[in-house]
Amino acid sequence: MILPVAKLGTLALRTICKPIAARLKKEAGLHPKFRQCILNIAQDANHRFTTNMQRRIYGRATDVEIRPLDEEKAVHAAADLLGELFVFTVAGAAVIFEVQRSSRSEARKEELRNQELQALKQRDEDLAREVELLKHKLEEMEQLTKGRGLSSLFSFKLAHGHATENGKASTQLIQTKSNTK
Numbered sequence: 116m117i118l119p120v121a122k123l124g125t126l127a128l129r130t131i132c133k134p135i136a137a138r139l140k141k142e143a144g145l146h147p148k149f150r151q152c153i154l155n156i157a158q159d160a161n162h163r164f165t166t167n168m169q170r171r172i173y174g175r176a177t178d179v180e181i182r183p184l185d186e187e188k189a190v191h192a193a194a195d196l197l198g199e200l201f202v203f204t205v206a207g208a209a210v211i212f213e214v215q216r217s218s219r220s221e222a223r224k225e226e227l228r229n230q231e232l233q234a235l236k237q238r239d240e241d242l243a244r245e246v247e248l249l250k251h252k253l254e255e256m257e258q259l260t261k262g263r264g265l266s267s268l269f270s271f272k273l274a275h276g277h278a279t280e281n282g283k284a285s286t287q288l289i290q291t292k293s294n295t296k
Contacts, residue, residue: 154190156193157184
């Protein structure tokens with residue numbers, strides 16, 4: 116249930132951020148202090164950087180003086196940069212959120228697999244111990260039956276609490292016969 120809601124939430128956030136970015140670009144051009152700040156960013160950082168990059172790509176000289184942009188172009192460029200930066204930041208945050216959510220989900224699945232594996236190993240060890248115990252009991256029974264015959268088998272059952280009512284009666288009968296001899 117949480118997966119579709121989270122995915123829809125991040126999709127809605129990305130969809131909503133585009134109009135917010137457009138509004139931010141519009142307001143950036145109108146507010147006087149913010150306008151001056153983005154003019155400085157647009158003139159100094161953005162325009163000089165892109166011009167130098169273009170000159171290097173085309174193989175032209177980069178030590179030539181760069182003419183500043185006119186104010187409207189600079190405001191427009193800075194507002195576009197600001198809007199794109201906002202959209203990119205929101206999209207990046209959504210991707211980071213999705214990756215973290217996915218890694219937590221995978222960690223939970225891995226923990227469940229490890230617990231199941233441990234339970235299977237424990238069951239295997241318990242069964243191995245039980246098989247060894249049964250082997251020892253079988254060897255003990257074989258030793259008793261080789262040495263004494265069939266009557267020792269019934270006394271072995273009585274000693275280990277495996278006899279039934281009929282077994283008790285037959286064992287008592289056998290013991291009575293052996294005592295009378």
